[in-house]
Amino acid sequence: MVDTCLLAADNVFEGSSLAGIDYVIVLVYMLGVLVIGSYFGRYVKSTGDFFLAGKALPFWAIGMSIVVSDIGAIDFVSGAGGAYRYGIAQANFDWIGSLPAAAIAALVFIPYYWRAGVYTIPEFLGRRYNSAVQIIEAILWLGFLISMLGVMLWATAVMMKTVLGWSVYRSIWTTVIVVGIYTVSGGLAAVVMTDVIQMVIMFIGAGALLVLSFAKAGGWAGVIHKVQGLGPEFQKHFTLLLPHGDPTPYPWTGIVFGLGIVLSTAYFVGNQAVVQRALGARSEWDAKAGMLFAGFLKLFIPVLVIIPGLAALAAYPGLENPDEAVPMLIRDVLPAGLKGLMFAAFFAALMSSVDSYLNSCSTVFMSDVYGKIYEHVKGEPLPPHHGLVLGRVLTAILIIAAGLFAPVTEKFPTIYVAIQTLLSYIQGPTLAILLLGILWRRTTQWGGLAGLVLGVCMTMSLTVMGAEIFPSDEPFLFVSFWSFVFSMVVTVVVSLLTPREPEEKIRSLVFSQVLHDEEVQSALQDRVNGS
Numbered sequence: 001m002v003d004t005c006l007l008a009a010d011n012v013f014e015g016s017s018l019a020g021i022d023y024v025i026v027l028v029y030m031l032g033v034l035v036i037g038s039y040f041g042r043y044v045k046s047t048g049d050f051f052l053a054g055k056a057l058p059f060w061a062i063g064m065s066i067v068v069s070d071i072g073a074i075d076f077v078s079g080a081g082g083a084y085r086y087g088i089a090q091a092n093f094d095w096i097g098s099l100p101a102a103a104i105a106a107l108v109f110i111p112y113y114w115r116a117g118v119y120t121i122p123e124f125l126g127r128r129y130n131s132a133v134q135i136i137e138a139i140l141w142l143g144f145l146i147s148m149l150g151v152m153l154w155a156t157a158v159m160m161k162t163v164l165g166w167s168v169y170r171s172i173w174t175t176v177i178v179v180g181i182y183t184v185s186g187g188l189a190a191v192v193m194t195d196v197i198q199m200v201i202m203f204i205g206a207g208a209l210l211v212l213s214f215a216k217a218g219g220w221a222g223v224i225h226k227v228q229g230l231g232p233e234f235q236k237h238f239t240l241l242l243p244h245g246d247p248t249p250y251p252w253t254g255i256v257f258g259l260g261i262v263l264s265t266a267y268f269v270g271n272q273a274v275v276q277r278a279l280g281a282r283s284e285w286d287a288k289a290g291m292l293f294a295g296f297l298k299l300f301i302p303v304l305v306i307i308p309g310l311a312a313l314a315a316y317p318g319l320e321n322p323d324e325a326v327p328m329l330i331r332d333v334l335p336a337g338l339k340g341l342m343f344a345a346f347f348a349a350l351m352s353s354v355d356s357y358l359n360s361c362s363t364v365f366m367s368d369v370y371g372k373i374y375e376h377v378k379g380e381p382l383p384p385h386h387g388l389v390l391g392r393v394l395t396a397i398l399i400i401a402a403g404l405f406a407p408v409t410e411k412f413p414t415i416y417v418a419i420q421t422l423l424s425y426i427q428g429p430t431l432a433i434l435l436l437g438i439l440w441r442r443t444t445q446w447g448g449l450a451g452l453v454l455g456v457c458m459t460m461s462l463t464v465m466g467a468e469i470f471p472s473d474e475p476f477l478f479v480s481f482w483s484f485v486f487s488m489v490v491t492v493v494v495s496l497l498t499p500r501e502p503e504e505k506i507r508s509l510v511f512s513q514v515l516h517d518e519e520v521q522s523a524l525q526d527r528v529n530g531s
Contacts, residue, residue, distance in 0.1 A: 022340025029201065029344040033194050034178050057192055057280045062290025065195035065277050067297045068202060069356035070267075083309025084322035087237030089250040091302035095240075096255060097264030102295025105268035106288040110278050112438060112509065114287045119279065121272050121430070122368040128437040128509050129448035131372060136452060138368035140426050141272055145361040149402035152354045157406065168407065176403040179354050184395045191359050192277060199297075205338075205345030206304035209326070210311075212333040217314040226314035237310065249477070258477025262484045266427035268295070270434055273360040358402075362395040370394075424463070424476045424483075429455025432487035436495075441510040447495030455487030 082090040118124045122141065126134025157171035166174070217223045227234050236242060241252035268274060268291065281287035312325035315332075319325065330342050370390065371382045432455060433448045462469075462479040470478040 019336035019340070021337045022343065025337070025340035026344050026347065029347060030174075030178055033197065034181060036194060036197065055280055056282045057277065057286065057290070058282060059286040059289035059293055061192050061196050062277045062281060062286065063293030063297055064199045065192040065356070066274050066290070066294035067301070068195045068199040069273050069277075069353060070298070079305040080309030080312060080326040081322040081324075083237075083306045084313045084319065084325045086250060087234075088240055088302075088306065088310065089236075089242050089255070091306045092240065092250065092255045092259060093264075094298045094301045094306075096260050097267070098298035098301075099292075099295040100260070101264035101268040102291050102298075104265055105275075105278075106291040106295075108511070109269040109434065109438065110275075110287050110291055111284055113275060113279055114281060114284050115508070119276075119367040120364050121270055121275055121434075122364060125433065125437070125448070126368070126372075128443075128506065129433070130445040133433070133445070133448050133452055134368055135372065136449075137426075137430065138364050140456070141364050142361060142369070144423055144426065145272070145357050145364065146398070146402070148357050149354065149361065149398065150405040152357065153402050153406035172403050172406050175354065176399050179358065180396060180399040184392050184399075191356060192280070195356070201341070202345045203300075203304065205342040206308075208338050209329060209334060209342055210304055210308055212338075213308050213311040213315070213329045216329075216333050217311040223310050223314045226317075227310060230313075230317055234313075237313070249475075254475070254477030254481075258479075258481040262428055262431060262480045263424070263477065266431035266480075266484075270427060270430040272364055273356045276360055276363060358395060358399055361398055362391055365394060366391050424480045425456050425459045428459060428480045428483035429487040432484050433491055436488065436491050438509070439511050440492075440495075441506060442495055442500065443491060444495040444498045444501055446498040447491040447493075450494040451487040451491030454490050455483050458486045459483040 079090065113121075113124055116124060116127065118127070120138070122134045122137040125137050153172050153175055154168075157168045157175070214220065214223065217226065224238065227237055236246075241255060242250055244251050244253045274294075278287040278291055281290060308329060309322070309325050312319075312329050316325065316328055319328075330339060334342055366382075366387060371387070374382045429452050433443075433451050436443045436451070437448060459479060462482060463476075
C-alpha cells in the first residue's frame with residue numbers, strides 16, 4: 001500500500017539530519033532535470049513531435065525510459081518489504097516477467113504498432129476492430145493513468161517532506177511545476193531523455209545501497225545464514241517458485257500462468273506508458289531493440305530492489321512493518337553524499353513515473369477521445385498544430401488536476417492495491433483481443449468488442465469471489481489468467497458467429513497476411529521508407 005510504504009519511510013527518517021552535501025545533490029538534481037527536459041521544447045513543432053518525439057528516439061533511450069517508467073520509489077520500498085516478508089519469490093516479477101515478454105513484444109507486436117503509425121494502443125485496436133473498442137479501451141486506460149498520477153504526486157510529497165522538511169503542499173506543487181514545465185514544453189522527447197538521466201541515478205544509488213547493506217549483513221553467505229537461522233518458516237525465503245497452495249501472493253501457478261503468460265506480456269504489449277516509447281522510435285529496428293534492451297535492464301532490478309530486503313531481514317529481524325527495511329538501511333549504512341544520491345534516486349523514480357503517465361494520459365485522451373469526437377463532428381482528422389496546442393494545454397490541466405487530487409490519496413490507505421486491481425481488469429482482456437487480432441484473421445470487430453467488455457466484467461466478478469476460489473490471499477495473478485482465458489474464448493466464439501472482416505480492413509494488421517502477401521510487404525516497406 002502506498003501510504004504504508006511511504007509513511008514507514010517518513011517515520012524511520014523523522015528527526016534524522018542530512019549533511020549539506022545531501023541537500024545540494026537533491027536540489028541540483030531537480031534543477032538539472034528541469035533545464036534538460038525543457039531544452040527539448042525547441043524541437044517540438046507538431047503533434048507527432050509532442051506525443052511521439054518526432055519518431056527520433058534511439059533504442060538505448062527507449063529501453064532506459066521504459067525501465068524507469070515502471071520502477072518507482074514505491075517499488076524501492078515495497079519491493080524490499082515484500083522480499084523481507086515473502087522472500088526472493090517476488091523477484092519473479094522482473095526475472096520471469098521481463099525478458100520473455102519483452103521479446104514477444106519486440107518480435108510480434110511492436111513492428112505492427114510502429115508500421116501502422118499509431119499513437120496509442122486503443123488507436124491500433126480501433127483500426128483492427130471498431131471505434132467502440134477504441135473508446136472503451138481508452139476510457140479504461142484513462143481511469144488507471146489519472147488515478148496513478150494523484151498517487152505518484154502524493155508519494156513524491158511524502159518523500160520530499162521526509163528529506164527536505166517541506167510541507168506536503170509545497171512538495172506537491174514543486175513537483176507539479178518541475179515535471180509540468182518540461183513535459184508540457186518537450187513532450188515525449190523530454191520525458192524520455194530525462195528518464196535516461198534518472199535511470200543512471202537510480203542504478204548508482206541503489207547499487208551503493210546494495211553493496212553497503214550486504215557489507216553490514218556479512219555478505220551473501222552471511223545473509224543466508226542469518227535468515228535461515230530465524231526459523232523453519234524462513235527457509236522458503238530463498239525459494240524462487242513457491243508451492244501452489246502457498247498462502248502468499250506468489251505461488252508458482254500464479255507466477256507461471258498469471259504473471260508469465262498474461263500480466264508480463266500484457267505489460268509489454270498493451271501498456272500505453274511502455275509502448276508509447278517504442279512508437280517514438282527512429283526506426284523499426286530501434287523500436288524492437290529498445291524493447292529488448294528494456295527487458296535486459298529489468299533483469300538487474302531484483303538485485304538492486306528486492307535483494308536488499310533480504311539483507312535488511314538479516315540485519316533487522318522482527319520488524320513489525322517490513323516496508324521499513326529500505327529506509328532503515330539508508331539511514332544506517334549510507335554516508336553523507338551517498339545518502340543524498342539515494343534520495344535523488346527516489347526522486348528520479350517518482351518523477352520518471354509521473355512524467356511518463358502524464359504524457360501517456362494526454363496522448364490517449366487527445367488521440368482516442370477528443371480526436372475521435374473532432375473527426376466525427378468535423379469530418380476530417382485533427383490538424384497537427386491544433387493537436388499540439390491542445391495537447392500541451394491538456395497536459396498542463398492534467399498535472400494541475402492531479403496536484404489538487406493528490407492530498408485526497410491520504411484518505412485511502414489501500415489505494416495502491418485498488419490501482420493494481422484496476423490494472424488487472426484491463427490487462428487480461430486487452431492481451432486477449434490484441435493477440436487474436438494480430439494472429440487470427442478470422443477475429444471480427446464484434447468478437448473483439450465482446451471479448452473486451454465481457455472480459456472486464458469477468459475480471460470484476462473473479463476479484464469479488466477470489467478469496468473463495470483461489471489459494472492466494474491476494475489472487476490478482478489467478479484473476480488475470482482466467483480473465484484472459486475467458487476473453488479469448490468469448491472473442492473466438494463471437495467471431496465465428498459473426499461475418500468475416502473485409503480483407504482491406506485488416507490489411508497489414510494480421511500476422512499471416514503480412515508474411516504471405518507480396519503486395520502487403522511492398523506497401524509496408526513503402527510506409528517504413530516514408531516515415
